Amino acid sequence: MQAPNPQSPGHPAVDDPLGLLPRVLHRDAMMLIIDKPAGLPVHKGPGGGANLADHLGSLRFGLPRDPELAHRLDKETSGCLVLGRHRKALARLTDLFKANQIDKTYWAVVEGGPQAETGTIDLAMAPRDPKRGWWMKIDPKGQPAVTRFQVLGRGGGLTWLALEPVTGRTHQLRLHCQASGFPILGDPIYGHAPRRGGPGLHLMARAIAIPFDARKPAVTATAPAPGHMQGALAACGWTEA
Known part of the structure; x- marks a missing residue:
């Protein structure tokens, strides 16, 4: 369901300094799915600055409480991000994410690429430095981590991949690609x-499917390719729909 424009006649003006309203991909009584911009952290970092969590009030759509994050994306990763609109919905979404029952598809453009057209990366992971829990390494004694991949296109020494994380470890897709010989x-x-000054991380949360209610079809959303990825995607055969 595409959200109506709250800035249209009949709706009060909404303060939206980050331009989040046009980025709503799905809205219903339980959740929102937005297209998070690349470069925007979801939480406030130690250095301060703009972040998504401080601006969720612009996405209330008439409810008395701000929506809340049901999961997270890295600062430099764009695409589908899910918000719960009230506590009961947030609890249900959190349980689904923890149980790995939500289907997530990412797009990445990698340097080089796998020889096979499809495959599975099964490499356990652990923090590289206990003081920086987000910095990961491959470790056979670490937590299991599994990623499925499919080649969508190739060109110019690059490969366009669809990545499906079976598990949800920190930096899983980035480390799995690097450890497999084709860094993002x-x-x-x-x-x-x-x-x-680099080209920007070429990783996006392309699509998501959420089985929120077992009696109904899964809630789905698809995010558009961000501008900084479009040139490399085009080199691999992507054409904008």
């Missing part, structure tokens, strides 16, 4: 991109 283009942590 623009990744400054696990790839070859510089810390500043």
Whole structure:
């Protein structure tokens, strides 16, 4: 369900400094799915600055409480992000994410690429540094981590992949691609991109399917390819619909 424009006649003006309203992909009584912009952190970092959590009031759509994040995406990852609109809905969404019952498809453009057209990456992971829990390494004694991949296109030394995380570990897709010999283009942590001035992380949460109510079809949403990925995607055969 596409949300009506709250800025249209009959709706009061809404303060939306981050431009989130046009990025709503789905809205119902239980949840919102938005297209999170690349470069926007979901939570406030130690250095402060703009973040999504501080601006969720613009997405109330008449409810008395702000929606809340049901999961997270990395700062540099764009695409489908799910918000619960009230506590009961948020609890249900949280349980579904923890149980890995939500189907998530990511798009990535990687340097090089796998030889096979489809496959599974099964490499356990653990933190590289206990003081930085987000910085991960491959570790046979770590937590199980499984990613399915499918090649969608190739060109110019790059490969366009659809990635499906079976598990949901921190930086799983980024580390799995790097450890498999095809780091994600623009990744400054696990790839070859510089810390500043690189092409931007070429990873997006493309689509999601949420079986919120077993009696109804899954709630689905698809996010558009972000601008910084479109050139590399086009080199691999992608054409904008």
